[in-house]
Amino acid sequence: TSPDFPPFEYIDNKGNIVGIDIDMMKILSNKIGCDMEIVSIDFNGLIPALINNQIDVIASGMTITEERAKVVAFTKPYWSADQAIIIRKDANINPQSLNDLVNLRVGVQSGTTAEQMISEFVNSTGKNINMVSYQSYVLAIQDLLAGRLDAVVVDSPVANMFVKQYNVKISNIITTNESYGLAVRKDNTELLNKLNKALDELLNSDEWQQILRKYLG
Ligand code: ARG
Numbered sequence: 507t508s509p510d511f512p513p514f515e516y517i518d519n520k521g522n523i524v525g526i527d528i529d530m531m532k533i534l535s536n537k538i539g540c541d542m543e544i545v546s547i548d549f550n551g552l553i554p555a556l557i558n559n560q561i562d563v564i565a566s567g568m569t570i571t572e573e574r575a576k577v578v579a580f581t582k583p584y585w586s587a588d589q590a591i592i593i594r595k596d597a598n599i600n601p602q603s604l605n606d607l608v609n610l611r612v613g614v615q616s617g618t619t620a621e622q623m624i625s626e627f628v629n630s631t632g633k634n635i636n637m638v639s640y641q642s643y644v645l646a647i648q649d650l651l652a653g654r655l656d657a658v659v660v661d662s663p664v665a666n667m668f669v670k671q672y673n674v675k676i677s678n679i680i681t682t683n684e685s686y687g688l689a690v691r692k693d694n695t696e697l698l699n700k701l702n703k704a705l706d707e708l709l710n711s712d713e714w715q716q717i718l719r720k721y722l723g
Pocket of ligand 1 (some may be wrong): 620
């Protein structure tokens with residue numbers, strides 16, 4: 507996991523990696539009778555790490571995309587998200603769309619769907635957005651607060667958390683209809699099937715509601 511993405515995975519004030527994905531993986535691994543260890547890897551290194559056998563599952567708020575599904579196998583979806591534009595609370599801009607981000611400095615995390623969406627916009631329109639790709643979303647937010655960025659584009663559920671934690675606000679949501687899934691190696695059908703079954707049970711349980719209450723209030 508890439509622990510810079512609250513409430514799904516982040517580092518708490520004791521230095522532990524916590525979040526919805528982490529609690530979810532604890533329960534799923536229990537259900538399927540496996541030990542679990544959390545490994546922290548930058549988001550753009552997760553798929554390579556999975557393919558190279560350094561990890562067995564990606565649990566990182568990862569959007570199920572056609573492109574990724576060519577190289578990894580996704581479980582059924584467990585969450586949905588859109589993309590939010592975040593600005594400083596005191597900003598004198600109010601970007602509503604990608605077009606409103608033209609010529610602004612915009613932070614994203616490297617390897618994410620936000621990065622891909624902005625690149626595609628720039629390539630298809632020939633317009634300029636000064637996009638900066640960070641290893642971690644937390645670093646992007648810090649640069650936004652420091653005035654080195656005008657905006658950050660990040661998944662909407664995470665944007666809602668950043669708004670609670672930092673002096674930032676959401677200027678608009680871009681509807682992208684993303685769904686998160688866990689990813690395993692393509693040839694690991696056994697694990698995929700077990701995860702899907704355990705996920706089905708979990709998503710319909712009180713335990714899941716408790717996790718959501720714990721992290722979302
Ligand atoms: N949902 C987006 C994607 O799949 C962003 C995920 C970033 N996750 C993280 N743990 N930093 O590209």
